[in-house]
């Protein structure tokens with residue numbers, strides 16, 4: 001691993017935690033928006049790039065701030081079959097060319113791609129699958145899968161529909177389900193238990209965004225009662241030895257996204273991030289390295305790897321182990 005990692009010399013990598021809303025190259029998003037005649041707040045490309053990416057010196061205080069500021073436009077632009085097909089295709093191809101990502105899981109919430117019900121969910125989901133299939137035709141070295149996300153801002157009924165669609169399209173390339181979105185007072189993980197059960201029973205992989213910010217109550221509930229194969233972030237488990245032991249015992253893999261944690265204030269400094277990741281590693285929790293959306297965070301899995309090595313958060317050997325964990329923990333078989 002080093003500066004000479006270009007083209008064929010790059011080691012094979014897996015990316016498991018990548019949001020479609022933060023994963024598409026800004027110029028491609030710009031064209032998709034124009035091709036659909038979407039009215040944007042500026043006629044200047046550079047303003048648009050600022051609008052959908054987090055600048056080097058930009059810093060936020062919560063996941064909610066990032067969610068509201070950045071996903072609004074990308075979700076709107078991606079809300080059509082054409083847009084979602086083009087987006088998915090570009091991300092999977094780009095991941096292979098830029099970082100040699102040969103196992104790529106990409107996630108999105110279909111209910112946030114249907115213009116409030118104006119677009120048909122089946123059209124949106126099958127368009128995403130088509131984009132993935134076309135990318136794999138161009139890059140047959142890549143194995144890819146899509147994760148359909150539920151969201152804390154949606155109703156139980158809406159989330160239920162997402163799970164039904166995931167089950168329906170399982171044989172076509174939907175490999176798992178997730179639940180994401182900033183914490184909300186009226187959201188109850190417990191009320192969604194049967195949906196996770198249903199997904200598991202159908203053979204879908206389960207990952208859940210939790211243990212990213214706030215208290216650990218929800219993550220503990222998830223580990224004890226939902227028992228997913230993976231957790232999105234989960235980085236706050238470093239504060240609780242018993243929880244870390246449970247993660248190891250149950251073989252739950254954490255999808256760690258270092259730059260995202262720094263930008264959203266989950267880690268308030270590199271030292272803080274170091275403490276979190278090193279503690280998890282010491283307790284032998286299975287970790288993987290991901291971006292959370294490479295274009296939005298102006299990163300990629302290679303840069304995340306280099307950040308961890310250069311800041312002496314993990315050694316090269318430990319980073320290699322994390323990528324091995326990624327291949328093992330992938331829902332794409």
Ligand SMILES: [Zn+2]
Nearest residue numbers: 019209232292
């Ligand atoms: Zn995420």
